Amino acid sequence: MTAARARPPADRLGIGPFVLLGATLVLLAGQAPSGLAPALVVVGVGLALSAAWRRVGRSAARGGEVVPVAVVLAYLLVVAPPNVVTEVLAGLGGVALLLWLGAGPDGAAGRWSRALDLLVVPLAALAIALGTTFILPSLPTSIGLATILLVAVMIGVAILLVRLSAGARAEAPSS
Amino acid sequence: MKDAARAFAEEATQAPRSPDLARPTLRSWLCYGVAGGLLVLAVAARTPVPLFAAVPLLIAPLAALLLAPSGRTPVALGWTEAGENTTVSISGAVTVPTTLDPRDLDLEIDIPAGLTQSAPLTLRTEGPSVSFSLSLRARDPVLALLALPRVRWRDALGLVQRPLPVEGSPLPIERCPLEANRLGTLRLDRTIVLPGETRSRALGDNGDFYGVRLMMPGDSPRRINWAATARSQNVYTNEFCLERTGDVLLLLDTRPTELGAAVDARLLGIARAAGLAIADGFLHERARVGLAVFGEFLVPTPLGGGRRQRYRIREALLGAQVAKVGGPSARAAFTARRFFPPGITTVVLSSLADESTRQLVLHLRRRGYPSIVLSPSPIASLEFAPSVPADEQTLARRLAALIRRHHVAQVWAEAPVVDWQDYWSLAGFSSFLKRGVRNRRLA
Numbered sequence A: 001m002t003a004a005r006a007r008p009p010a011d012r013l014g015i016g017p018f019v020l021l022g023a024t025l026v027l028l029a030g031q032a033p034s035g036l037a038p039a040l041v042v043v044g045v046g047l048a049l050s051a052a053w054r055r056v057g058r059s060a061a062r063g064g065e066v067v068p069v070a071v072v073l074a075y076l077l078v079v080a081p082p083n084v085v086t087e088v089l090a091g092l093g094g095v096a097l098l099l100w101l102g103a104g105p106d107g108a109a110g111r112w113s114r115a116l117d118l119l120v121v122p123l124a125a126l127a128i129a130l131g132t133t134f135i136l137p138s139l140p141t142s143i144g145l146a147t148i149l150l151v152a153v154m155i156g157v158a159i160l161l162v163r164l165s166a167g168a169r170a171e172a173p174s175s
Numbered sequence B: 001m002k003d004a005a006r007a008f009a010e011e012a013t014q015a016p017r018s019p020d021l022a023r024p025t026l027r028s029w030l031c032y033g034v035a036g037g038l039l040v041l042a043v044a045a046r047t048p049v050p051l052f053a054a055v056p057l058l059i060a061p062l063a064a065l066l067l068a069p070s071g072r073t074p075v076a077l078g079w080t081e082a083g084e085n086t087t088v089s090i091s092g093a094v095t096v097p098t099t100l101d102p103r104d105l106d107l108e109i110d111i112p113a114g115l116t117q118s119a120p121l122t123l124r125t126e127g128p129s130v131s132f133s134l135s136l137r138a139r140d141p142v143l144a145l146l147a148l149p150r151v152r153w154r155d156a157l158g159l160v161q162r163p164l165p166v167e168g169s170p171l172p173i174e175r176c177p178l179e180a181n182r183l184g185t186l187r188l189d190r191t192i193v194l195p196g197e198t199r200s201r202a203l204g205d206n207g208d209f210y211g212v213r214l215m216m217p218g219d220s221p222r223r224i225n226w227a228a229t230a231r232s233q234n235v236y237t238n239e240f241c242l243e244r245t246g247d248v249l250l251l252l253d254t255r256p257t258e259l260g261a262a263v264d265a266r267l268l269g270i271a272r273a274a275g276l277a278i279a280d281g282f283l284h285e286r287a288r289v290g291l292a293v294f295g296e297f298l299v300p301t302p303l304g305g306g307r308r309q310r311y312r313i314r315e316a317l318l319g320a321q322v323a324k325v326g327g328p329s330a331r332a333a334f335t336a337r338r339f340f341p342p343g344i345t346t347v348v349l350s351s352l353a354d355e356s357t358r359q360l361v362l363h364l365r366r367r368g369y370p371s372i373v374l375s376p377s378p379i380a381s382l383e384f385a386p387s388v389p390a391d392e393q394t395l396a397r398r399l400a401a402l403i404r405r406h407h408v409a410q411v412w413a414e415a416p417v418v419d420w421q422d423y424w425s426l427a428g429f430s431s432f433l434k435r436g437v438r439n440r441r442l443a
Helices: A013-028 A035-056 A066-079 A084-102 A116-134 A143-172 B001-014 B024-045 B051-065 B183-185 B226-231 B261-284 B306-318 B329-339 B356-366 B390-412 B427-442
Strands: A001-008 B074-082 B088-097 B105-111 B115-126 B131-139 B142-146 B152-153 B161-164 B170-176 B200-206 B207-215 B236-243 B247-253 B287-294 B298-304 B345-349 B369-375 B415-422
Touching: A013 A035, A013 A066, A013 A084, A013 B024, A035 A066, A066 A084, A066 B024, A066 B051, A084 A116, A084 B051, A116 A143, A116 B051, A143 B051, B024 B051, B051 B161, B074 B170, B088 B105, B088 B115, B088 B170, B105 B115, B105 B131, B105 B142, B131 B170, B142 B261, B152 B287, B170 B261, B170 B306, B226 B236, B247 B261, B247 B329, B247 B356, B261 B287, B261 B306, B261 B345, B261 B369, B287 B306, B287 B329, B298 B306, B298 B329, B329 B356, B345 B356, B356 B369, B356 B390, B369 B390, B369 B427, B390 B415, B415 B427
Parallel strands: B247 B287, B247 B345, B345 B369, B369 B415
Antiparallel strands: A001 B105, B074 B088, B088 B131, B105 B152, B115 B131, B142 B170, B152 B161, B200 B236, B207 B236, B287 B298
């Protein structure tokens, strides 16, 4: 027995998120101390590898396309000097990577543009982290990040509670 | 009542189902993985910058889980099947609750054995529903039940997914061999009241108009002849004449053979379609038809006529699967005597892949069931890998044909066998049946 699977037509490359991710990486490359040209080469290679992997990759290797671009992003973030611009670009890079992952071949075309409801929470978390780091200059960066970890734990606990209550409802005998 | 009891027993024996909860997808774990890597890197390089990139990757899957639909959100399915001969076109629509976006649904349909996909499954969003269409091709005659599709909701970024319960009914697909309707013109042995080859006649609720008589208790008001009643001032009812040509028993052998599960399933699908076609042909001519499905045990559908009997036979055939363990042949013949009168024409549908069918026919004959074996040939459905050279394929086919001929010859000693090669035609079986009846008459 075989199975036919269908979903709304997919956008294999995810052009919009891909452009956003590329632009963020290029801006981060501009912050690299080693100079723009070598960083741009690294960015170009990473983006090309990821795009090619996504386009021609087999289903068994699904998810692997994130590796080159994530490595490039991590490299640029590590070598970038810690300042307001790089930290904002880092947050933007995370969001762009998330959107590009969401626009993969097993997702529907245009879904990522409808993801605003979902993006509100991570963007708010990012805003809290950046706000507590920069608007309150007397506090160190770790305070902002600790706030975010606290938010993440709270969301995790909320999800746990919701799932437990849903499970209890499903197991309750119906009269 | 019996069906309700059976459903209750099945439900009671099933394991409790886990609630359909939203679960993270591979993409969520990728996000966590990348975020974790960035956290480790930040600690190792003593720089806070990667942590800001990790924040959205860490939070988004959690937010997706939080925003996933909760509670029972069933989707309503309506679907139909169209097409002729080998083409099967399936179209339908899934209507979702207003709380869900139909663009976030994925659909998966299991294609039963005997059908192949000729065009991809396509989806189209129309308002609160998703309409879909699927084109299949029936390479062989097939009688199958298309199970309810699996519908899955995924969030906009594909971070979380959740199966949705589907409300609807499975879709039966019938593609039966041709020439089945001509089978009914055969006059079978009458086995109801008296032996012999005379046609029986029964008066009852169905058939052709026969006459009128005074109404008696138990008669249906629908049979009242109002014109005769008005003329005579007495209540008269119509009588109908039902001519039967005899009784037929279809015995479907679902025991596993050495051909393997895939070939067994395919041949059983063909045999099911043939069974329904033969039943159709005889029921059309008002004969009584019974069905016995023999796997480990014999599951009978007692003799009957009319559209209801067709429905019963179709349901029984749809439920017939290749048995995990084959029962002894004597059991089939022994059990058949409890449900079917001896002497009725018996059509055994079997692949004749091994010795067990010969034993089955032998025991049936000893118990008083004159049998005719209709055997879908497995040679016609032989498939080879593309890497096998053509000459080796030819050799394998010749060897398979020799083995097949040997098996057919063995069974011929007990009962006539129709070696069914062209699955889309029952002409060979039909003409054989006519010839066989005529020969018996001459004898």
